Amino acid sequence: MQRRTFLQSFAVAGALAALPMSIRSGFAATAGAISVKDLPALEGDLTLYLGRGEGGLYEKVLDAIRQRNPKLNLQIRRGATAALANTIVAESQAGVRRADLFWAVDTGSIGMITDAGLARPLPKDFNEQLKPGFRYPRWSPVTGRIRTLPYNTERLTADKVPDDIMALADSDLSIGWAPAYASFQSFLTAMRILEGEKATLSWIKGVSKHAKSYAGELGVVMAVERGEVDLGFANHYYTLRLKAGKPDAKVDLAYTKSDAGCLVNASGILALSDGDLPFNFMRYLLSAEVQAYLSSEAYEIPLVKGVKSPTGLPELSTLTPPDLDLRKLADLRPTLNLMREAGVL
Amino acid sequence: MSSYTASKSLYKSVFGAIALGLSVTSLSFNVQANGQITDQVNHLKDHLSEYSEEVSWLEEKYDGLVTRYEAKGTEAVDTQELINYWEEVNFHSAIETQYIPLYATIWQHIYGIKTGIENGDDAKKVRQHQRELTQTFWQALGAVKLAAHYQDKGVIDKIKTTDKAPTSAPEIITDIEKRLDKVVAKYAEQLTEVATTMVHDTYMERFEGIEGALIEQDASLVEALEKDFNVTLPQAIENGKSVDEVRSIVDTMKKKLDNAQSLLEKAEQNRKDVF
Known part of the structure; x- marks a missing residue:
């Protein structure tokens, strides 16, 4: 199985040649992330389909882009990400296109659009600002989230937490999980793709013997902190946010190595119409300012080179997420079947 | 008639x-x-x-x-x-x-x-x-x-037939409170399953979207509301408590949500600008 190791890459020379002069200068100055000061002004009409995301922070970003670009007429349609993806496909089948852009909180919905052949190919230079492993021809990741093992620091030490996700099935640790939660199901889908159905079914059955279920993954993290369970499965930002509000919280993060336990999933954006405007809008989301804002305020992982990870999280280059085309996470049905077979749904 | x-x-x-x-x-x-x-x-x-x-x-x-x-x-x-x-x-x-x-x-x-x-x-x-x-x-x-x-x-908007999702955290909390009132109404109408589903959907589609920001402000408040959404209120409905008892739980939750709204509004004022 191929694994991906995140190494710092400095191969930007080729990208620089393909960029407009104004963008080139910003790119060079920040070694990856481009400042909005170096981006072209946005002018014209754009319709964005926005999947439900991180509270009001995405809205703040969009408002800021609007304010900076008074000649941009940005219309936004909001809804559940999967529902919007279905709408885009249905509109296409009906011969209409209302959206110029689709910003999705999960890559499964992105896969649905790219598989339908509706996403426009990105300009050649576009991907170079993204971190290696997050470059795709027809869509751009915006920010990431990593699967983690939050553990109770009074009951465990980091060295007692297995760095192999599959080993947890046979451990004697008490575990908190949220089987109905979309992020957990994406994580299991990654495991199914990487390890196979048999191993995943066995893992689910094994963990379920010593797991306690919660409605959501913040609930998992809080249960870990209270000491109800030794550790849990959750996206990274719940623990960071809990620790921001409660610095003495008895919880810390551990990471597995090169398996689904440290999957990095991403929100993403793609263009559905031709022309520079949709892509230039996307460049704003990848700008140094927006990436830093989403890192510091939403604890999301910047996927553009040169922007720091949120406080409390190791740099992505030190972690070893699995090598996986994130669009494959859209194939959820076999995962749900396994979960039902194991009796956890 | x-x-x-x-x-x-x-x-x-x-x-x-x-x-x-x-x-x-x-x-x-x-x-x-x-x-x-x-x-x-x-x-x-x-x-x-x-x-x-x-x-x-x-x-x-x-x-x-x-x-x-x-x-x-x-x-x-x-x-x-x-x-x-x-x-x-x-x-x-x-x-x-x-x-x-x-x-x-x-x-x-x-x-x-x-x-x-x-x-x-x-x-x-x-x-x-x-x-x-x-x-x-x-x-x-x-x-x-x-x-x-x-x-x-012309002070109030028309009732619309399409879903207009609230976008900011204070708007989301207002929406949650209205949904909880609806839960009481559906329970009073003896539509227990509908009421239970509405509690679950309100948690997943609304509260879950703001609790990350709220936990930065008051972790114990989030903990209390988590319990209300996932244990106290659904159990009261499933166990056939009186409408007054369910309403009382919702009223208590709304007080906590009012507190949450104040905290989030304050946090929003202190939030840094994007650019």
Whole structure:
């Protein structure tokens, strides 16, 4: 199985040649992330389909882009990400296109659009600002989230937490999980793709013997902190946010190595119409300012080179997420079947 | 009396409109609907006399039914009529879309009468529910008149048939509170499964989106609300607690949510700019 190791890459020379002069200068100055000061002004009409995301922070970003670009007429349609993806496909089948852009909180919905052949190919230079492993021809990741093992620091030490996700099935640790939660199901889908159905079914059955279920993954993290369970499965930002509000919280993060336990999933954006405007809008989301804002305020992982990870999280280059085309996470049905077979749904 | 059945059955097939708190500052309709709502609710003033007639008719009908029970007992009464009367009138959708707490109370007393009669309770107890039901009908008519006034002034938005998701954290909390009022209404209507689903959906589709920001402000508040959403409220519904008990849990949750709203508004003011 191929694994991906995140190494710092400095191969930007080729990208620089393909960029407009104004963008080139910003790119060079920040070694990856481009400042909005170096981006072209946005002018014209754009319709964005926005999947439900991180509270009001995405809205703040969009408002800021609007304010900076008074000649941009940005219309936004909001809804559940999967529902919007279905709408885009249905509109296409009906011969209409209302959206110029689709910003999705999960890559499964992105896969649905790219598989339908509706996403426009990105300009050649576009991907170079993204971190290696997050470059795709027809869509751009915006920010990431990593699967983690939050553990109770009074009951465990980091060295007692297995760095192999599959080993947890046979451990004697008490575990908190949220089987109905979309992020957990994406994580299991990654495991199914990487390890196979048999191993995943066995893992689910094994963990379920010593797991306690919660409605959501913040609930998992809080249960870990209270000491109800030794550790849990959750996206990274719940623990960071809990620790921001409660610095003495008895919880810390551990990471597995090169398996689904440290999957990095991403929100993403793609263009559905031709022309520079949709892509230039996307460049704003990848700008140094927006990436830093989403890192510091939403604890999301910047996927553009040169922007720091949120406080409390190791740099992505030190972690070893699995090598996986994130669009494959859209194939959820076999995962749900396994979960039902194991009796956890 | 105009027949309400056809439009009502269509209307009740969707969750309908979220309630309007009748204070000017919170006058907004945010409809969680995916079906058609009769446009009558957007022209309340044109229908006030009809609503008044309906309330008088309802008062007469419920009074008559309870009087029959007092005189002749359970056998003389078809308790299904208690439901039919209320579902027959256009006033039903007016109050359901304008002020959900009173809508919930109406159902509570209708079922109070129904259960009392079916159990052969003392007629005084049944009569007490009927009196309170009548009072609530008139209160509700007052609320609809007030809403008609604001609607006429253009202060409140039209009820929409498409989902307009709240975008900011304070908006989301306002929406959560309205949904919780709706939970009480559906529970009072004895639609237990619908009420339970609404609690779950409110948690997953709304609260889950703000709790990350809230936990940075007050972790214990999030912990308390997590328990309310996932344990206290659903268990109260599943265990058949009284409507008043469920309403009390919701009222307590709304106080916590008010606190959350203040915290998030303050946090929002202190948040740094994007550019």
